[in-house]
Amino acid sequence: MNQYDAIVIGAGHNGLTNGAYLAKAGLKVAVLERNPYIGGATVSRELHKGWWYSNCSYVSSLLRPEITRDLELPRHGLQVVSFGGGATFMRNGDHFGNYSDHDRHYREMARHSKRDANAYDRYAADTSLQTKLIRPYLMRTPPDPTSMKPRDLRDLLEFARSFMDLGEEKLLDTIKFWTASVGDYLHEYFETDVIKAHMAGSGIIGTALGVYSPGTAYVLLHHYMGDVDGNVGAWGFARGGMGAIADALSKAFQSYGGEIICDANVDEIIVKNGQAAGVALKDGTEYKAPIVVSNLDPKRTFLDITNPSDLPKDVLKKARNFKIRGSSGKLNIALDGLPVFNGLDPRNRLMAGDLHFSDSLERQERAYDDWKAGTWSKDPYLDMMIPSLTDPTMAPPGKHMMSVFVQYAPPKVEGREWTDEDKDGFEKSVIDQISNYSPNFRDLILHCETRTPREIEAEVGLTEGNIFMGELTFDQLLFNRPFPGYAQYRSPIKGMYMCSSGTHPGGGVMAAPGANAAREILADLKRPNTVPGGYADD
Amino acid sequence: MSDISRDTMLLTTPFHSRVEAMCDLNDWGNWMGYTTPNAYFDVELEYFAVRSTTGVFDLSPMNKYRVTGPDAQRYLDRLITRDVSKIGIDRVGYAIWCDDNGQIMDDGTIFRLGEQDYRICSYQRADDWLAWNKLGFDVTIDNESEAVAGLAVQGPTSCTVLTLLGCTDLNQLKPFGIAHYTFEGQPMMVSRTGFTGDLGYEVWVPPETAEALWDQLFDRGHDYLIKPIGSYALELARIEAGFLQANVDFMPAEEVVRVGRTRSPFELGLGWLVDFSKPLFNGRAALLKEQANGSRYRFAMLDVEGNKPAEHSFILKGDKQVGTVTSAAWCPTAKANIAYAQIEMPHGAVGDELVAEIYYQRELHWTRLLAPCKVIDAPIFKSPKRWQTPAPPH
Numbered sequence: 001m002n003q004y005d006a007i008v009i010g011a012g013h014n015g016l017t018n019g020a021y022l023a024k025a026g027l028k029v030a031v032l033e034r035n036p037y038i039g040g041a042t043v044s045r046e047l048h049k050g051w052w053y054s055n056c057s058y059v060s061s062l063l064r065p066e067i068t069r070d071l072e073l074p075r076h077g078l079q080v081v082s083f084g085g086g087a088t089f090m091r092n093g094d095h096f097g098n099y100s101d102h103d104r105h106y107r108e109m110a111r112h113s114k115r116d117a118n119a120y121d122r123y124a125a126d127t128s129l130q131t132k133l134i135r136p137y138l139m140r141t142p143p144d145p146t147s148m149k150p151r152d153l154r155d156l157l158e159f160a161r162s163f164m165d166l167g168e169e170k171l172l173d174t175i176k177f178w179t180a181s182v183g184d185y186l187h188e189y190f191e192t193d194v195i196k197a198h199m200a201g202s203g204i205i206g207t208a209l210g211v212y213s214p215g216t217a218y219v220l221l222h223h224y225m226g227d228v229d230g231n232v233g234a235w236g237f238a239r240g241g242m243g244a245i246a247d248a249l250s251k252a253f254q255s256y257g258g259e260i261i262c263d264a265n266v267d268e269i270i271v272k273n274g275q276a277a278g279v280a281l282k283d284g285t286e287y288k289a290p291i292v293v294s295n296l297d298p299k300r301t302f303l304d305i306t307n308p309s310d311l312p313k314d315v316l317k318k319a320r321n322f323k324i325r326g327s328s329g330k331l332n333i334a335l336d337g338l339p340v341f342n343g344l345d346p347r348n349r350l351m352a353g354d355l356h357f358s359d360s361l362e363r364q365e366r367a368y369d370d371w372k373a374g375t376w377s378k379d380p381y382l383d384m385m386i387p388s389l390t391d392p393t394m395a396p397p398g399k400h401m402m403s404v405f406v407q408y409a410p411p412k413v414e415g416r417e418w419t420d421e422d423k424d425g426f427e428k429s430v431i432d433q434i435s436n437y438s439p440n441f442r443d444l445i446l447h448c449e450t451r452t453p454r455e456i457e458a459e460v461g462l463t464e465g466n467i468f469m470g471e472l473t474f475d476q477l478l479f480n481r482p483f484p485g486y487a488q489y490r491s492p493i494k495g496m497y498m499c500s501s502g503t504h505p506g507g508g509v510m511a512a513p514g515a516n517a518a519r520e521i522l523a524d525l526k527r528p529n530t531v532p533g534g535y536a537d538d
Numbered sequence: 539m540s541d542i543s544r545d546t547m548l549l550t551t552p553f554h555s556r557v558e559a560m561c562d563l564n565d566w567g568n569w570m571g572y573t574t575p576n577a578y579f580d581v582e583l584e585y586f587a588v589r590s591t592t593g594v595f596d597l598s599p600m601n602k603y604r605v606t607g608p609d610a611q612r613y614l615d616r617l618i619t620r621d622v623s624k625i626g627i628d629r630v631g632y633a634i635w636c637d638d639n640g641q642i643m644d645d646g647t648i649f650r651l652g653e654q655d656y657r658i659c660s661y662q663r664a665d666d667w668l669a670w671n672k673l674g675f676d677v678t679i680d681n682e683s684e685a686v687a688g689l690a691v692q693g694p695t696s697c698t699v700l701t702l703l704g705c706t707d708l709n710q711l712k713p714f715g716i717a718h719y720t721f722e723g724q725p726m727m728v729s730r731t732g733f734t735g736d737l738g739y740e741v742w743v744p745p746e747t748a749e750a751l752w753d754q755l756f757d758r759g760h761d762y763l764i765k766p767i768g769s770y771a772l773e774l775a776r777i778e779a780g781f782l783q784a785n786v787d788f789m790p791a792e793e794v795v796r797v798g799r800t801r802s803p804f805e806l807g808l809g810w811l812v813d814f815s816k817p818l819f820n821g822r823a824a825l826l827k828e829q830a831n832g833s834r835y836r837f838a839m840l841d842v843e844g845n846k847p848a849e850h851s852f853i854l855k856g857d858k859q860v861g862t863v864t865s866a867a868w869c870p871t872a873k874a875n876i877a878y879a880q881i882e883m884p885h886g887a888v889g890d891e892l893v894a895e896i897y898y899q900r901e902l903h904w905t906r907l908l909a910p911c912k913v914i915d916a917p918i919f920k921s922p923k924r925w926q927t928p929a930p931p932h
Contacts, residue, residue, distance in 0.1 A: 065845060068873045074919070079871055081590045100580050160792050186915075209724075239590055316791060347577055349562075389763065392591050392695050392932045398761035535845045538900050 002287045002413055004259075005031045006521070008169075008499070009035035009305070010461070012040025012294030013063075016249035016260075017514030018293055018499040018521075020071055023256035024530040025522050030287060031253065032264040038250055041460050041467065042509055044241025048447035050396045054242040055334035055449060056460055057081075058356075058385060059233040059469070060228030062247065066139055067515055070532040071252040071469040078248035079239040083390045086345060086353030088198040089437040095343045096194045096359075097350045100234075113192040116144065123189040129170065130177055131225040131512055132537055133162060134505075138173050138225070138512050140506045141520060142479040142487045144513040162471055178474055182216040183336030183361045195359040196441065200364060204407060205383060206467040206507065208325035210368030211361050215473040221510060222472050237387045241394060245509065261287075269294070269309040269496060273529070276495035279305075288497050291521060295514070297462060297469040298322050298482035298502040306493070315492050318483035322473045322502075326411030326453035326464030327371060331404040331430050334447040338386070339438045352389040357382055357433055371408035374415060376426045376452075380433055381407045400444075406430050411453045418454040426452055468507030469500050478504055489517035490524075497521055548573045550685040551598035556756075558768050570599040570663075575768040582870070584771035588734045589871050591763035592693040595772050597633070597740065602686050603658040603668055606700035607677035610654040618648065618813040619669050619803060625650045628716040630729050631710050634803055635667075635809050636821030640828060641791035641800035643667060644784050645808075647731060649716060657682065661784045663885035667792070687748040687911075688919065692738030692775075693756065695762035697929035700728065700739055702758040708739070709928040724748045728778065730929075733772060735779020737923040737930065754836070762932070776792065777876060778869035780917035782806060787864040787878055802828055803845055805880070807837035811840075835861075836886035840877040840894065841918065842911040848877040854908070855892055860885045877911065889913045895897040 004027075008019045011033035019031040037043065041056035041229035060080050067077065084100040096112060099105040109117035143155035163171055177185065182203025186196040203216040210216070226235070238244040251262055267282040269292050278288035296300040302311060302319035339353070340346050358364045358381045367377035385406040388395040395401040406426075413422045427450040437441045453465030462469060470476055479487045482502045489497050499517035501507035519531040549572050551557070562579040574596065578584060583753050587593035605614060613624040618633040625631040627650050634645045646660035658664070668679050691700060701708050704719060704859055711717050711730050719726045724747045732738035745753050769787055776783065784790055792798045802825060838861070842848045847868050853861035861881035869876050877894060887893070889912065896907040923930050 065873055074872050079589065080873075081586045082582050082870075084580050100583075104562075154559075212624070390586075390590065392763050397698075538846070538898065538905065 002285070004028050004287060004289040006291035006293060007032060007287050007289040008293045008295060009279065010500070011038035011246070011250070011260055011262070012032070012041060012295055013042040013245055013249055013509055013511050014499050014501060014514035015040070015248060015295035016253050016296065017067060017071070017511040018518045019258050020249060020253040020256060021515055021530050022521060023253055023258040025518075025527045027291075027527075028257070029253075030259045030261055030289075032266060032281075032287065033260065033262045033317040035459075036262050036478055038260060038262065038444065039243050039246035041244045041462060042246045043309055044243030047449050048334040048361050051334040051399070051401050051447065052241050052394050053449060054238070054387065054403060055330065055332045055399065055451065056456070057242050057509050058405065059235045059244065060238050060242065060509055062510040063226075064139060064510055064512050064515070066532045066534055067511045069231060071249065071448070073245075073248040073252060076248040076251035076255070078244055080236045081239050081390055082236040084233055086198075086355060087350045088194055088356040088359055089343065090194055090359040091199075091342055093343050095341070096198050097344075097348075097354065098198060098349070107145075109195060109210055112195060113190070116190045116192050116195050127174070127221065127224060129166075130174065130221050133174065134221065135225050136534060136537050137478070138170040138505045138510065139515065139532070141516050142481070144488060145479055145484075146433065148202075162406070163296070175479070176503070177217050180217040181212045181214050181221045183211040183365075185217040185220070186361075193362075197358050197360050197364060198356060201381060201383060203359070204240070204364065204368070204381065205405065206328060207473075208327035208371065208408070208466075209471075209473070210220070211364045213368075218477070219472050222506065224510070226510070237391050239391050239393060241387070241391075242509070249511070260520065265536045266305050269306050269310075271493055271496070274310075274494055276493055285532075291525075292495060293497045293499050293521065294491075295500045297324060297466070297500055298498065299324055300461065301491075301498060301500070303500075306496075307394035309394070310493055312492050315486065322482055323473065323476060324431070324466040324469065324502075325471065326457070326462045326466055327408050328465065329376070329406045329426060329453065329468060330451045330456070331402075331406060331407035331427065332451075333402040333404065333445055334395065335389045335400040335402055335444040336390075336446050337398065337440075337444050339402075339434075339441040339444055341438045342483055351386065353385075355382075355384040355386075367408055371410050374410055375413060376409045376422075376429060378429055380429055382430065383407075383431060386451075388537045404430060404434070409452050410464075418452050423450055423452050423454075424465060425449065469502040470506070472506050477506065481506065487518045489513075551596050551678045552745035553596045553598065553689070553752050556749055556752040557596055557766065558681050565768070569769060570896050571600070572599040575766075577768040577770050578766045579734075579769070579912060581628065581770045581774070584765060584767035585769055585774045585870060587763070587765035588693045588736055588738075588771065588775050589622055591692060591765065592691060592696045592759055593734070593765055593767035593771065594752075595690040595692070595767050597688045600683070600688060601660045601663050602682040603664060604652060604661070604680040605633040605658060605668075605677055608654060608674075608712050608737050609675040609677050610656055612679045613672065613675040614648065614656055615816055617668070617823065619763050619819055619825075621646065621813045621816055627652060628682040628718075630714045630716060630731050632811070633642075635807055636803065638792045638824065639791070639800070640802045640821035640824030642788055642803060642806060642808075643791050649729065651716070662790050684742065685794055686742050687744075687751075688746045689741045689751065690732050690734070690738060690754070691741055692734040692736055694737055694739050694923055694930065695759070695764070695932045698931045699755065699759040699764055700741070704753055709931075711929070712927045713925055716932070722750050726751070733779075735781070735783055735919060736775070736915070736921045737925060737926070774867055774870070777865050777867040777878070778872055778917065778919045780919075782808075782878070783865065796913045801835065801880070802833060804828060804833045805835040805837060809884065833883055836881045836883055837865045838879045839894075839915075840879055840891070840892065840911040841914045841919065842875040842877050843909045844907070845908055846896050846898055846909065848896050848909065848911070849875065851897070851932040853879050853881060853892050854895055855885050857858040857874055860892070871919070874918040876918065886913055888913050
């Protein structure tokens, strides 16, 4: 009864994707989920009657179109709807608007600085060059630089060649880019504080680093390399909230005969003679399978649900040292109407985009200083959205749902666990920040869900509440993700695999780790591959 | 609102003052001699309004012909290929009409407004054709194109918005149904029709009430995220939904100069609109012959691999060129790369595997791409909302 060909632990988007591809190949697959609902951090919840919250991940761009199409997610109900633009509100009452139309965008930048407006095209070209280097590798297993296998050698050669083809100057730029801070990178193009601050946000989201920390330029790239319908860098909402992605994936998975079991809290992966044999739940139930795939982050996978005696010391050490620091929190707010912001006509379409309040790199860096000091930012960086301006199903007519991603929030407050008082203080700093720019905001609040790293870890299972399941710095990317020697989705235990965002190419609701892991598993089983290749770049 | 005193080359529609006020991009095109917006603010977002909220498209330049008189039904039955008697009162039928050689002149919608009272809504002008076909029939044909202003109100919240405008019980109206209301003391006709494949309606009013209709529609629709959409967004929606477009997917038969460039209903996948049980209609004999002897071409809807739209592509079978693409788009909701092609017989049957020869340019560099594609039997995009009655609220 409880015998399967493969068991996937965790019904987040990567677990469901992985399960779907294994089931599509004819395997009998069960995806186990600890919570009574599926989705993990890809979830929509009605926490205030009539208002739906995408209460973890909140926007979609990186979800690989190859997977969406191959698993027929639109037929299973998924509809990703673009939103346009965004704005950073300034302390002087002005704002900087990010328009999707190139010429309108030029004029808006020129209002702040003609030189910056002109430099934007150079910035866009240079940044696109970097996204073009990485995008072809999203739907592929990273090559192992120590391996002599033909596939690894071939892929490494191709990888090296794409860098060498750049020519000396661009290669040097690239090396610099991959190690630079987003602040320094932006200094090379722009002179205006608010413009730099608006763009720098993408370099720190989900990362326990500041705008002047080396490596954050890549994080910016990670937010730019997705696309909505071929518009690289564009972002969208899943209609009905992010849970619509998990719902569609679950339907695809079930259409191939897969089984989802909720309220199944895995205690330990069962290993017999060095070979995965199944899982045991905390309630004692056992499910047997020769293939066990963990969609938990690398720390939880190796330190929580695997018996240390089944693992080499080397892996335990790497898991212990894996960088997965909590840096962010989230407020989900039900609003009685549309907030009005200083200096922006509420009918302006920028209102439907991503909104921010940090108008200088200095303020963003100071916000990070608070995190280093072990507390939440008193002047937080916010990535705020009003999805109900794009998706009418998120809130009643004329009412609105607001999603506020907050940076920074430390995993522990001054070295101790978060308390409810801390949480209230964190919430207050965010609401104060928004109220400083929106006179009617506070009076519109009907309900607010506040999630510090404590809640995100407890409810979703992301260690320290890290949204990417491990920081996206170069030491943890590509063949280093999650750790060197284990970047091809295999664990040291035969039959045990990893498919979470802690593996290549990382977090952001891409579903690529789940798909890539399935390809490796099917190869090991000598089954035909069911996973599509990536679209060719142009 | 036409600015006749200046006698501009392009005319403006009765909604123009409102359209212009909302056209942030100031990006205009020429449709049927009218100044119409290509896009209002962002083609992608306008398209998504149709799929997620409500998109409003000014379709006033469509040609409208009123056909009345004792012989109205008989007249139409000779004119179009389908059985007109099957279109009930207050119902709309999609129709095509052919020349005597069975070649398509245009497609359009036939609104049955009374026992012997119809309105033809067509993309092409048809005054001449309709007049010649009148010989021997007791019918009156009025060109109502300028007397009727129209808005397509399309998308998941469209029924809710129009209900708030005063269209009582609109959610009970079935697809292709017509309902009559009064707006500002004038008649307002609402049909559950459209060119987007989603839940949607077309609203028809006299030009005098056009501006008030626009204003009230956007006022009532505000909380339902109503947005205006231009012709580029509509084009994307119609390709995704599987609708053909005159002058794009076929040439109106009477405008064709070169031999062999016209197409029959069978060659456009519209054989289901041809009813041979009718004793006589334009093109019947030729179409019967074609049915017996076979067609030259087949309309194929292609699911193309990859994400490069197969615009203007040649279609290959092996090394041989067997067809050309007429419309193509990456479809944002279906997440599919769709193309419509004209394929030489016997190729192009459902399931046939072909290759699209795609050319695309990046930074002045042209790339030739051979993308495998497969003939599919129906559009990948299917909105259940389109067919639901009662219509869903969002």
